[in-house]
Amino acid sequence: MAELKLTDVAKTYGGSVEVLKDINLDIETGELIVFVGPSGCGKSTLLRMIAGLEKITGGTLEIEGQVVNNVPPSQRGIAMVFQSYALYPHMTVRDNMAFALKLAKKSASEIDEAVTAAAEKLQLTEFLDRLPKALSGGQRQRVAIGRSIVRDPKVYLFDEPLSNLDAALRVATRIEIARLKEQMPDSTMIYVTHDQVEAMTLASRIVVLANKGIAQVGTPLELYERPENEFVAQFIGSPAMNLLPGKIVETGTQTRVALEGGGTALSSAPSVTGDMGAAVNVGVRPEDLVQVDGDHIYAGNVDFVEALGEVTLLYFESQHGADPVIGKLPGTHKDVRGQKVVLGADADKVQVFKNGRSLYYA
Structure with missing residues (x-):
C-alpha cells in the first residue's frame, strides 16, 4: 500500500536558480494524480525528484512513512514510464518486459508469470515474440508500461507518455491507461502531462503547478467548476x-457586479459588506454563456466565427487591448459575424475574483 508525502519540497540549481518551492502534497494509496501546468513550471522536475533522478534540495519526500530523500532510485519501489519508449530494439517484447526481473535474479517461473499477466492486462499477448520495430507507436508505449507493471512497484510514474503519439493513438492509449488503472485499483500513479483532456479524464486529483509552487489541488470538476484563482480558472478549460472587470454593487449570499462594459453579473459566490465597491474580475466560461434578452453580462459585435459543427465559437471585438471575449454556443449559428450578440449566464456558473482569488475561497 503506497502513500507519498511531500513536505516543503524545493528545488534549486546552483544554489540560486529556484525552480520549485514549498511543495506540500499528500498522495493516498490508489490515487491517479496528474501534474499539469505551463511549460517550464517544474512538473517533470517534480516527478524526477520523486523518482530519485533529481536531488531534492529542500524539504522531505516520504514513501510509506519512510523519508527517501537520499535513497537511490532503484530502492524506492518506483517504476517510471518515459516520454520515449526506451525499448531495446534487439529484444522481443517478452524480453523487454522481463529484463528488469532478470536483473533482479527472479526465477524463470516468476518472470514468466509476471510477463504473462502484464501482457494480458495490456492486450499484448499475441505480440510477445515480436521485435519493437514490428509494433505501432501505441503498442510500443504499452510495452513500456508493461515493463513497469511486471516489477509490481509501489508507485508508477508517467512522464508525458502519450506526447509522441498521433491524435488517434493518444485517444486509444489514454483509454487503455484508464482501463489499466481500473484493473489495478490499489496502484498509485503520478502522471505528468500538458494535455488538459488527459488530465481531466484520467485524474483522481489534479495538481496545477505555477509560479514555482502549487496553484491548486482538486478533482477535475472542482478545478473546472470552482477554481481558487484566476490562473487556474484560465488554465483549466x-x-x-x-x-x-467590474465593481461589486451588492453583497450577501450572492454577489452582483457592475461590469465596465455596461453589463451586470450575478454570482452565487458569497461576499461581505467590506467587499462593496471593490474592483473585481468576473469569470465566466465560454460554454456557460447563452443568448439572452434584457439583463446581460456581455453584449458586443462578433468579430470572428469558428463553426465546428456541434458548437460555434464566437470571438468578440477586443477592447482597450484586452483579450477578446469568447462565446461557445451549441449547434450552428450562421450569419452572426459583424452582428451584435447579447450573452448572459446562470449565477452558479459565474465566478468573482478579488485580488486574483475567488470569493468562493475568501
Whole structure:
C-alpha cells in the first residue's frame, strides 16, 4: 500500500536558480494524480525528484512513512514510464518486459508469470515474440508500461507518455491507461502531462503547478467548476475562461457586479459588506454563456466565427487591448459575424475574483 508525502519540497540549481518551492502534497494509496501546468513550471522536475533522478534540495519526500530523500532510485519501489519508449530494439517484447526481473535474479517461473499477466492486462499477448520495430507507436508505449507493471512497484510514474503519439493513438492509449488503472485499483500513479483532456479524464486529483509552487489541488470538476484563482480558472478549460472587470454593487449570499462594459453579473459566490465597491474580475466560461434578452453580462459585435459543427465559437471585438471575449454556443449559428450578440449566464456558473482569488475561497 503506497502513500507519498511531500513536505516543503524545493528545488534549486546552483544554489540560486529556484525552480520549485514549498511543495506540500499528500498522495493516498490508489490515487491517479496528474501534474499539469505551463511549460517550464517544474512538473517533470517534480516527478524526477520523486523518482530519485533529481536531488531534492529542500524539504522531505516520504514513501510509506519512510523519508527517501537520499535513497537511490532503484530502492524506492518506483517504476517510471518515459516520454520515449526506451525499448531495446534487439529484444522481443517478452524480453523487454522481463529484463528488469532478470536483473533482479527472479526465477524463470516468476518472470514468466509476471510477463504473462502484464501482457494480458495490456492486450499484448499475441505480440510477445515480436521485435519493437514490428509494433505501432501505441503498442510500443504499452510495452513500456508493461515493463513497469511486471516489477509490481509501489508507485508508477508517467512522464508525458502519450506526447509522441498521433491524435488517434493518444485517444486509444489514454483509454487503455484508464482501463489499466481500473484493473489495478490499489496502484498509485503520478502522471505528468500538458494535455488538459488527459488530465481531466484520467485524474483522481489534479495538481496545477505555477509560479514555482502549487496553484491548486482538486478533482477535475472542482478545478473546472470552482477554481481558487484566476490562473487556474484560465488554465483549466478550452477556450480559457473569460475575465471581465467590474465593481461589486451588492453583497450577501450572492454577489452582483457592475461590469465596465455596461453589463451586470450575478454570482452565487458569497461576499461581505467590506467587499462593496471593490474592483473585481468576473469569470465566466465560454460554454456557460447563452443568448439572452434584457439583463446581460456581455453584449458586443462578433468579430470572428469558428463553426465546428456541434458548437460555434464566437470571438468578440477586443477592447482597450484586452483579450477578446469568447462565446461557445451549441449547434450552428450562421450569419452572426459583424452582428451584435447579447450573452448572459446562470449565477452558479459565474465566478468573482478579488485580488486574483475567488470569493468562493475568501
